[in-house]
Amino acid sequence: MTAVSIPSGGLFAAHLPRWIRGIRPxxxxxxxxxxxxxxxxxxxxxxxxxxxxxxxxxxxxxxxSLAHLAGTDIQGRDVxxxxxxxxxxxxxxxxxxxxxxxxxxxxxxxxxxxxxRWADQLVTRLVDVVAAFPEVLLALxxxxxxxxxxxxxxxxxGVAGLPKYARTIRATVQQTRCAGYVEQATTFxxxxxxxxxxxxxxxxxxxxxxxxxxxxxxAIISSSGLSFLGLGPQPPAAEWGLxxxxxxxxxxxxxWTGVFPGVALTAVVMAATVLGRxxxxxxxxxxx
Amino acid sequence: xxxTIREVVVAQDQGRPEVLLSVRGLDxxxxxxxxxxxxxxxxxxxxxxxxxxxxxESGSGKSVTARTLVGLAGPGAVxxxxxxxxxxxxxxxxxxxxxxxxxxxxxxxxxQDAQNSLDxxxxxxxxxxxxxxxHQLVPRRQLARTVDQALSDVGFPDPQVRGGQYPHxxxxxxxxxxxxxxxxxxxxxxxxxxxxxxxxxxxxxxxxLELLRSKCEAGTALLLISHDLAVVSSIAxxxxxxxxxxxxxxxxxxxVLEDPQHDYTTRLLRAIPxxxxxxHRLSADxxxxxxxxxxxxxxxxxxxxxxxxxxxxxxxxxxxxxxxxHRRLVAVDGVSVSVKAGQKLGVxxESGSGKSTxxxxxxxxxxxxxxxxxxxxxxxxxxxREHRHEIRRAVQFVSQDPLGSFDPRYxxxxxxxxxxxxxxxxxxxxxxxxxxxxxxxxxxxxxxxxPRKLSGGQRQRVSIxxxxxxxxxxxxxxxxxxxxxxxxxxxxLDLLDDLNHRTGTSLVFISHDLSVVHHLxxxxxxxxxxxxxxxxxxxxxxxDPQHAYTxxxxxxxxxxxxxxxxx
Numbered sequence: 001m002t003a004v005s006i007p008s009g010g011l012f013a014a015h016l017p018r019w020i021r022g023i024r025p026x027x028x029x030x031x032x033x034x035x036x037x038x039x040x041x042x043x044x045x046x047x048x049x050x051x052x053x054x055x056x057x058x059x060x061x062x063x064x065s066l067a068h069l070a071g072t073d074i075q076g077r078d079v080x081x082x083x084x085x086x087x088x089x090x091x092x093x094x095x096x097x098x099x100x101x102x103x104x105x106x107x108x109x110x111x112x113x114x115x116x117r118w119a120d121q122l123v124t125r126l127v128d129v130v131a132a133f134p135e136v137l138l139a140l141x142x143x144x145x146x147x148x149x150x151x152x153x154x155x156x157x158g159v160a161g162l163p164k165y166a167r168t169i170r171a172t173v174q175q176t177r178c179a180g181y182v183e184q185a186t187t188f189x190x191x192x193x194x195x196x197x198x199x200x201x202x203x204x205x206x207x208x209x210x211x212x213x214x215x216x217x218x219a220i221i222s223s224s225g226l227s228f229l230g231l232g233p234q235p236p237a238a239e240w241g242l243x244x245x246x247x248x249x250x251x252x253x254x255x256w257t258g259v260f261p262g263v264a265l266t267a268v269v270m271a272a273t274v275l276g277r278x279x280x281x282x283x284x285x286x287x288x
Numbered sequence: 289x290x291x292t293i294r295e296v297v298v299a300q301d302q303g304r305p306e307v308l309l310s311v312r313g314l315d316x317x318x319x320x321x322x323x324x325x326x327x328x329x330x331x332x333x334x335x336x337x338x339x340x341x342x343x344x345e346s347g348s349g350k351s352v353t354a355r356t357l358v359g360l361a362g363p364g365a366v367x368x369x370x371x372x373x374x375x376x377x378x379x380x381x382x383x384x385x386x387x388x389x390x391x392x393x394x395x396x397x398x399x400q401d402a403q404n405s406l407d408x409x410x411x412x413x414x415x416x417x418x419x420x421x422x423h424q425l426v427p428r429r430q431l432a433r434t435v436d437q438a439l440s441d442v443g444f445p446d447p448q449v450r451g452g453q454y455p456h457x458x459x460x461x462x463x464x465x466x467x468x469x470x471x472x473x474x475x476x477x478x479x480x481x482x483x484x485x486x487x488x489x490x491x492x493x494x495x496x497l498e499l500l501r502s503k504c505e506a507g508t509a510l511l512l513i514s515h516d517l518a519v520v521s522s523i524a525x526x527x528x529x530x531x532x533x534x535x536x537x538x539x540x541x542x543x544v545l546e547d548p549q550h551d552y553t554t555r556l557l558r559a560i561p562x563x564x565x566x567x568h569r570l571s572a573d574x575x576x577x578x579x580x581x582x583x584x585x586x587x588x589x590x591x592x593x594x595x596x597x598x599x600x601x602x603x604x605x606x607x608x609x610x611x612x613x614h615r616r617l618v619a620v621d622g623v624s625v626s627v628k629a630g631q632k633l634g635v636x637x638e639s640g641s642g643k644s645t646x647x648x649x650x651x652x653x654x655x656x657x658x659x660x661x662x663x664x665x666x667x668x669x670x671x672x673r674e675h676r677h678e679i680r681r682a683v684q685f686v687s688q689d690p691l692g693s694f695d696p697r698y699x700x701x702x703x704x705x706x707x708x709x710x711x712x713x714x715x716x717x718x719x720x721x722x723x724x725x726x727x728x729x730x731x732x733x734x735x736x737x738x739p740r741k742l743s744g745g746q747r748q749r750v751s752i753x754x755x756x757x758x759x760x761x762x763x764x765x766x767x768x769x770x771x772x773x774x775x776x777x778x779x780x781l782d783l784l785d786d787l788n789h790r791t792g793t794s795l796v797f798i799s800h801d802l803s804v805v806h807h808l809x810x811x812x813x814x815x816x817x818x819x820x821x822x823x824x825x826x827x828x829x830x831x832d833p834q835h836a837y838t839x840x841x842x843x844x845x846x847x848x849x850x851x852x853x854x855x
């Protein structure tokens with residue numbers, strides 16, 4: 001009805017071409033942060049030449065300097081190097097947990113969405129039970145049963161995080177199943193299976209990339225939290241949550257051992273969330 | 289311009305009491321990326337007791353005009369006028385605060401969609417009372433009584449009790465009445481009604497129009513916005529025809545309808561289907577050449593049957609649904625219909641009469657509780673899987689909402705060729721797609737487009753093209769034109785008629801619109817509350833209706849402009 005002019009929120013002056021004006025600084029920054037974190041996870045050697053486990057007692061507790069940009073910790077290990085190497089753990093555990101949650105959630109959601117009534121009931125109740133526990137508490141419980149370590153941590157967080165995926169997918173599948181075009185496909189003689197594969201799933205799973213991106217940030221936070229409690233990778237491994245835990249007794253004397261891993265963690269989580277929101281916005285605008 | 293001067297003179301001569309709204313040179317623009325000039329140089333006068341109608345198709349600027357006149361043009365709208373007088377207030381410089389004093393008190397606004405315009409969380413009587421409270425028109429103690437009075441004034445039954453109900457508990461007609469009551473409660477001298485009857489059944493529409501007319505006769509001025517010339521002709525004193533933001537014609541209703549001066553008005557009038565347009569084309573599209581039957585290549589698809597044999601029939605079909613509280617809703621109650629090859633069968637009835645459920649049963653999308661449906665002699669219920677597959681393609685469906693029936697990820701080409709997956713050769717598939725494009729007069733350039741970028745008429749053509757792809761024996765169309773503008777509706781009706789002639793495909797045409805049905809079909813079935821109350825050749829049924837319900841429907845349908853012109 002009424003055309004409201006929306007300011008494009010761009011960074012640049014009006015006389016530049018539209019695609020440049022459309023660039024959002026926060027989005028660019030987020031992509032940059034994620035790219036750096038990903039490169040550190042894949043090839044930490046690109047960013048540092050020191051060994052994250054190499055302790056130099058003579059250079060312990062040094063504040064940030066040119067030699068050690070983020071200082072050294074109580075054992076004389078380079079903090080920046082440990083942050084770079086820690087990216088691998090944090091990103092992998094976060095990604096692993098998200099993918100486990102997504103995979104299990106998608107299977108349960110689809111079964112509940114297209115299956116017979118009893119299957120829907122069964123799955124929904126099961127998911128309700130999982131969702132009844134706070135995520136971290138459930139993950140704690142599972143780690144207590146299965147033992148510590150990075151893989152168990154990712155699995156535990158994945159199972160604990162599956163309800164939101166299962167519920168969303170069940171809802172979108174059920175909604176799509178009743179769409180006009182699915183019914184119309186019936187009149188062309190498409191079988192149940194064909195309708196499911198051709199129409200229902202592709203349309204119902206559309207919002208997933210968005211959910212995954214947003215969920216990824218949350219998973220990193222949870223995994224660092226559990227590492228902080230000592231349930232993830234074990235010392236002397238370099239992991240952000242673990243580094244925060246190790247630094248917490250010395251924060252007054254060596255603030256840099258805690259602040260820099262914390263900044264890295266915050267930056268990656270925020271970047272993932274900003275990217276996720278952006279994808280969500282684009283996805284929603286695409287809908288008719 | 290000359291006309292307006294004459295008008296003013298006439299008004300003075302008759303000693304018309306009071307000009308309530310006077311507008312000269314109204315311009316509305318929407319800025320932003322695309323500069324839209326929605327209304328250009330509109331002149332309008334309404335005096336007490338007069339009904340003026342603005343008629344136009346979607347995008348003509350009629351709704352923008354209505355909203356501007358109540359100060360709701362919206363943010364981003366730039367409004368300018370040489371004169372904009374509401375009573376003796378100059379409305380050009382009014383602040384939002386000042387507008388609030390005028391809305392509800394001097395001008396009442398009735399919107400099209402009572403479902404969305406009423407607050408779902410409030411009983412309707414609070415909605416009606418709100419305007420009284422806002423403008424402090426009555427003391428609190430008398431509020432209840434005044435609200436009851438306002439509701440019963442618009443024919444709202446039992447206001448003390450039913451006024452306490454929520455919008456979703458009321459029928460469409462009652463909701464619309466409540467909305468009108470709310471608009472009238474503050475005692476405005478002018479009502480602006482934007483498509484007040486569009487979503488309603490004919491009998492309810494007739495009641496609402498009668499209500500508005502009686503208000504007019506009692507001295508309220510009415511500005512009616514409508515796309516429906518038939519509605520307008522039954523109630524308005526003056527008509528303004530709008531196109532692309534410009535008033536192309538204005539005059540008294542009889543002047544405009546009987547002796548239209550502008551081409552566009554003539555085209556609009558000619559596009560209205562009715563009894564007298566049977567067998568004539570409605571749109572300006574030329575009839576297809578006779579030879580045009582495409583070379584019938586064998587795509588492994590069935591070929592049309594001989595005329596006269598029964599292709600689709602339902603025998604004593606029953607279907608009921610369970611409602612909460614162990615009640616059952618009988619949607620279809622012992623309906624028998626049969627469709628012969630090449631026949632055009634109309635199904636008319638009001639909402640809730642079971643038309644759409646019948647369509648779903650005929651399509652085999654829903655199994656009837658009892659009774660049987662046969663397609664080309666094969667029973668839906670007893671057919672094996674292979675056979676079902678075979679007869680599925682014989683009955684195809686065109687829905688009211690084409691966009692909703694397209695997979696949102698698909699291009700036009702993918703949409704149309706979707707039913708053809710069973711045709712093995714890609715070349716034959718492409719050929720068939722080209723054939724149905726030609727049949728539905730769609731340009732091949734559109735194949736790569738996404739359906740949501742197309743116009744309403746094009747979308748419905750794509751939907752028809754897809755339904756034709758499998759060479760069905762029967763096309764079931766559920767309200768295929770009810771969401772379209774008159775001129776687009778005319779094109780689609782012409783198209784359906786051509787297809788029926790050229791391909792021999794039978795049509796089952798489901799509609800609430802009697803004039804459309806009268807124009808198009810051979811035979812008609814009238815449904816009420818799940819039953820067939822009357823059936824027969826359409827001319828006979830409409831000329832001499834036997835059942836009381838049919839008579840009510842026909843009486844309620846607004847007199848089409850043609851008949852008015854003929855009279």
